[in-house]
Amino acid sequence: MVGVLYVVFIIVTAIGEYNGNPAVNALLGSQQPNLEGKEVRFGWAQSALFATSTTGTMCGAVNSLHDSFMPNGGFITLSNMFLQIIWGGQGTGTAYLFAYLILAVFATGLMVGRTPEFLGRKIEKREVVLASFLILLVHPIAIMIPAGITLAFPDQLSGISNPGFHGFAQVIYEYASAAANNGSGFEGLGDSQPSPFAIATGTEPTLTALWWNLSTCFSLLAGRYIPVLGLLFLADSMSRKQAVPYTTGTLRTDTGLFIGVTAGVILILGALTFFPVLALGPIGEAFFIAKGIG
Numbered sequence: 094m095v096g097v098l099y100v101v102f103i104i105v106t107a108i109g110e111y112n113g114n115p116a117v118n119a120l121l122g123s124q125q126p127n128l129e130g131k132e133v134r135f136g137w138a139q140s141a142l143f144a145t146s147t148t149g150t151m152c153g154a155v156n157s158l159h160d161s162f163m164p165n166g167g168f169i170t171l172s173n174m175f176l177q178i179i180w181g182g183q184g185t186g187t188a189y190l191f192a193y194l195i196l197a198v199f200a201t202g203l204m205v206g207r208t209p210e211f212l213g214r215k216i217e218k219r220e221v222v223l224a225s226f227l228i229l230l231v232h233p234i235a236i237m238i239p240a241g242i243t244l245a246f247p248d249q250l251s252g253i254s255n256p257g258f259h260g261f262a263q264v265i266y267e268y269a270s271a272a273a274n275n276g277s278g279f280e281g282l283g284d285s286q287p288s289p290f291a292i293a294t295g296t297e298p299t300l301t302a303l304w305w306n307l308s309t310c311f312s313l314l315a316g317r318y319i320p321v322l323g324l325l326f327l328a329d330s331m332s333r334k335q336a337v338p339y340t341t342g343t344l345r346t347d348t349g350l351f352i353g354v355t356a357g358v359i360l361i362l363g364a365l366t367f368f369p370v371l372a373l374g375p376i377g378e379a380f381f382i383a384k385g386i387g
Contacts (some may be wrong), residue, residue, distance in 0.1 A: 103142055105169055106141040106145050107137070109127070111138075115383065130158030130162070131158075140156060147277060148174055148275060149186070153276025159279055167259075167266070168379075172367075178190045189229075193355060198346065199216050213337055220330055224327060227323025231319045236265065239309075253283075254283055255281055262279065268308070272312040284305040
């Protein structure tokens with residue numbers, strides 16, 4: 094499931110970069126790939142592959158500027174850092190996937206009336222609380238709260254260089270990158286420079302940089318250390334449980350049906366949590382570009 098999702102993400106990103114910017118294509122009179130912010134030696138294809146991989150595995154290395162990607166690329170890179178389930182990298186994907194699996198087992202057990210068990214251990218209230226709150230719920234909190242404060246004072250705090258949908262995505266991406274410990278960014282954001290408001294009014298020029306340094310520290314600490322503690326508590330709780338023998342009433346976790354249920358849990362708990370943010374960012378930007386050309 095995760096491998097399929099990873100391939101789909103690469104394809105979606107690559108399609109956007111291959112089709113290019115409609116506004117630029119209209120001026121040129123032909124379709125050209127989007128090469129803004131990319132090295133010629135890598136081109137659009139390897140840049141799309143690398144961007145999807147580096148945000149999916151929480152690596153942070155880049156070979157192109159993610160801020161210059163088409164909305165497809167912005168949607169995928171943000172989604173990777175929201176879900177954090179692609180395997181590899183720092184191991185974050187595997188850890189978060191286990192949390193989703195535990196919740197999928199619990200939800201399925203409730204629906205069909207079977208005892209929730211995973212890896213031969215019963216899933217009870219403690220495991221559900223740890224997986225849902227300390228591991229999964231903290232992530233959107235670490236992103237949404239500081240982003241909301243920043244967007245409430247765009248002139249003083251945000252440092253947005255592209256007003257509108259893309260500027261919104263710039264702010265969200267910065268906090269998502271901090272919370273996911275990724276390190277990449279939409280580098281058009283003036284997060285270390287005086288804001289335009291500060292320059293125009295002569296106010297404290299370091300306010301923008303100070304705010305970003307402090308607020309992203311909150312996102313990094315909350316988005317990384319609290320889930321790590323939750324995972325350790327979860328592992329300790331599971332290790333202390335007595336192994337439960339496999340019976341006909343045990344919910345099997347090696348079937349296509351359970352994979353589908355897990356995908357549904359990830360969609361509901363992960364993707365839909367951040368869908369309003371994606372709608373106001375990359376999705377809105379895609380419609381704006383299409384409407385501008387049409």
